[in-house]
Amino acid sequence: MANLKSLVKDTAIYGLSSIVGRFLNYLLVPLYTAKISAASGGYGVVTNMYAYTAIFLVLLTFGMETTLFRFANKESEKPDTVFSTAMLVVGALTAVFLAIIFGFIGEISQLIGYADRPEFVLMMATVVALDALQAIPFSFLRFKNRAIRFASLKLLFIVLNIGINVLYFIVLGKTDVFYVFSINLVCTSFITLFFIPDLLRIRWVFDARLLRQMLKYSWPILVLGIAGILNQTADKIIYPYVRSGLQGEVELGIYGACVKIAMVMAMITQAFRYAYEPFVFGKAKDSDSRETYAKAMKYFIIFTLLAFLVVVGWLDVLKYIIGHDYWEGLRVVPIVMAAEILMGVYFNLSFWYKLIDRTVWGLWFSLAGCAVLIAVNIIFIPKYGYMACAWGGVAGYGTATLLSYFVGQRKFPISYPLRSIAIYVLIAALFTAVMMLMPKSWPAWLRLSVNTALIILFVAHIIWHDLPLKSLRRKD
Numbered sequence: 001m002a003n004l005k006s007l008v009k010d011t012a013i014y015g016l017s018s019i020v021g022r023f024l025n026y027l028l029v030p031l032y033t034a035k036i037s038a039a040s041g042g043y044g045v046v047t048n049m050y051a052y053t054a055i056f057l058v059l060l061t062f063g064m065e066t067t068l069f070r071f072a073n074k075e076s077e078k079p080d081t082v083f084s085t086a087m088l089v090v091g092a093l094t095a096v097f098l099a100i101i102f103g104f105i106g107e108i109s110q111l112i113g114y115a116d117r118p119e120f121v122l123m124m125a126t127v128v129a130l131d132a133l134q135a136i137p138f139s140f141l142r143f144k145n146r147a148i149r150f151a152s153l154k155l156l157f158i159v160l161n162i163g164i165n166v167l168y169f170i171v172l173g174k175t176d177v178f179y180v181f182s183i184n185l186v187c188t189s190f191i192t193l194f195f196i197p198d199l200l201r202i203r204w205v206f207d208a209r210l211l212r213q214m215l216k217y218s219w220p221i222l223v224l225g226i227a228g229i230l231n232q233t234a235d236k237i238i239y240p241y242v243r244s245g246l247q248g249e250v251e252l253g254i255y256g257a258c259v260k261i262a263m264v265m266a267m268i269t270q271a272f273r274y275a276y277e278p279f280v281f282g283k284a285k286d287s288d289s290r291e292t293y294a295k296a297m298k299y300f301i302i303f304t305l306l307a308f309l310v311v312v313g314w315l316d317v318l319k320y321i322i323g324h325d326y327w328e329g330l331r332v333v334p335i336v337m338a339a340e341i342l343m344g345v346y347f348n349l350s351f352w353y354k355l356i357d358r359t360v361w362g363l364w365f366s367l368a369g370c371a372v373l374i375a376v377n378i379i380f381i382p383k384y385g386y387m388a389c390a391w392g393g394v395a396g397y398g399t400a401t402l403l404s405y406f407v408g409q410r411k412f413p414i415s416y417p418l419r420s421i422a423i424y425v426l427i428a429a430l431f432t433a434v435m436m437l438m439p440k441s442w443p444a445w446l447r448l449s450v451n452t453a454l455i456i457l458f459v460a461h462i463i464w465h466d467l468p469l470k471s472l473r474r475k476d
Contacts, residue, residue, distance in 0.1 A: 028165055029260045033323035035175045038257075041249025042177045043326075044240075047256030048249075049120060049181065051236035052112065053128040058229045060093050060132035063221030065139040066354065067214050072143050077210065079143065084204045085211050086136050094129045101125040113240060123181040130188045137195045153194055161187045220360045224350075227366030231343070231396045234370065235377050235389035242381045255386035257322045258329035258336075264311055265304060265340035290414045297348045298417050302462055304341045305428040309458055311337060312435050313451030316444045332390040334432065339393030342401050349404040352412035361407060369400030420465075431458060 036042040064086040072079040101108060101122065109118040141150040164183045168174045239252045311318060312334050319330055346365075353361040373396030380388035408414070431454040438447050 027162055029257065029321050030323065031165060031169055032180065033257050033326050035169050036177060036253075038250055038253055038323065038325040041246050041253055042175075043253035043257055044249030044251070045117075045120070045177050045253075046180055047236050047252050048113075048240060049124050051233035053124050053131075054229050054233050055226065055237075056097070056125075056128045057131055057135070058222070058225040060090060060097055060129065061135045061225075062089055062093060063218035063225055064090055064214070065135055066221050067218040068136065068139050069143060070217060070354070071210070071214055072140075079140075080203055081205045081207055081210060082214070083136065083140050084202055085207060085214060086139075087133075087199070087202075088204075088206065089211070089215070090132055090136055094132050098125065098129050119178070120181055123185045127181075127185050127188050130192050134188075134192055134195060137198055140198075153191055157187055157191045160190060217357065220363045221354075224362040224366045227363070227370040230370045231366070231373050231393065231400070234374050235381075235386075235392055238374070238377050239381060239386070239389065242378065243385070251385055254326050254329040255332060255389060257326040258332050261311065261315070261318050261321055261330075262333045262336035262340065264307055265337045265344070293348075293351065294414050294416045297345070297414075298421055299466075300344060300348060301341070301421055302424055302466065304344055305424055306455075306458060306462070308334075308337050308341065309428060309431055309435075309455050312432055313455050314448065316448060329386060332386060334436070335387075335390035335394060339390070339397050342394065342397035346397055346401040346404060349401065349408055352404075352408040352414070356412060358411070361411070362404070365400045365403045365407075368403055369396040369398075372396045372399045424461075427458060427461060431455075 032043060032046070036046075068082055068086045071077050071082045102125075105118050105122060106115075109115050109121050112121070114120055138150060138153075141147075161183060164186065165179075168179045168183065236252060236256065239255075240248045242248070243251060315330065315333060319327055346369075350362055373392045376392035376395050377388055380392070434454060435447075435451050438450065
């Protein structure tokens with residue numbers, strides 16, 4: 001239980017930077033959707049460009065974040081040497097990436113549909129390069145349990161980003177998406193400066209033996225990461241090719257804006273991941289590790305389902321996060337959130353092959369899920385538009401999750417409390433159906449009251465069955 005309390009504490013700190021930071025970033029969504037109309041397709045461009053940057057960030061980090069945790073926790077390796085080796089790999093890849101982008105900017109811009117706006121590509125390429133260089137120092141902070149410094153830098157970026165956006169879009173009245181990208185570049189560059197003292201203090205060592213071992217471990221994670229990020233971004237990249245022109249940008253902008261509401265689930269998953277990844281590798285040597293992993297899975301599902309119900313139940317309020325002309329896409333929110341829960345479950349399941357150094361399994365699972373997602377998008381977007389994108393995520397993550405669970409139970413069995421988890425899922429599904437089938441003719445206050453009552457019932461079930469108040473009083 002002490003280990004779980006430590007995990008909860010770290011999750012709370014990382015969650016401060018992730019959840020509070022994302023919440024502050026939500027302030028940019030109504031700002032952008034108010035200043036950039038849906039009909040202009042500008043927010044579709046933003047959605048599309050950030051999808052590309054997410055993929056290239058995975059490529060440039062080369063799986064070195066997880067690899068750093070694995071090797072820095074080995075008694076035979078020095079953490080500083082592991083860190084410097086990981087930084088050298090990422091630094092070399094980043095240099096090659098920027099050389100290619102700046103050397104062939106015309107051809108690359110035309111290939112992805114921005115021949116008349118190459119400056120967007122140059123700015124976001126620089127942003128993703130700086131983000132990749134920051135990723136390893138941020139991971140090293142997590143390894144050293146310096147959660148406060150980690151959270152402070154993340155929040156500083158958010159505050160700075162919001163402040164400059166408010167200045168340009170509200171005070172100066174700008175409406176061009178150019179400023180979305182240029183402001184991101186300025187803020188990312190500023191945060192990078194804070195890592196210079198840390199980099200200067202490290203004793204830089206090149207260890208060819210260690211490098212070979214780390215690359216052998218990381219390349220399946222790289223492919224796994226590519227497949228994983230494609231599950232999140234492939235729809236936003238495919239969409240303009242399947243539905244080209246302004247109409248495609250408009251629809252993608254609506255979808256991208258509504259997905260932001262569903263991203264509360266991504267916040268929870270990310271906060272949990274920041275704490276859980278170093279926790280798992282540090283816990284691996286303990287005799288009760290598998291029991292702890294099973295409990296962590298159960299509580300992750302419980303609280304993500306609670307978040308799901310809160311968002312669905314209060315969607316009549318949360319919809320004001322985005323502009324009114326984007327509301328037609330709100331029906332994707334519950335579906336995208338379900339996909340995010342599946343992604344979190346898959347992340348929890350993924351540690352069995354990382355702990356036995358068989359990361360290639362994750363490669364196959366993620367590729368299978370990615371193939372399903374891409375197929376759903378290509379086949380169904382022409383007829384169903386962005387609804388196909390939402391269901392494609394559920395299909396893709398569902399495939400990867402099922403494969404990882406059944407293979408994992410043979411290779412690294414963990415006794416998950418499936419019956420208890422299933423009860424929570426069924427209750428959440430029932431309450432969701434009631435919320436969504438409630439007549440729209442009812443006044444908003446009545447719908448919110450019924451939905452809130454259902455959420456309270458779900459919380460009561462959690463307290464009664466898994467957080468019994470009597471046991472808490474006995475411990476006091």
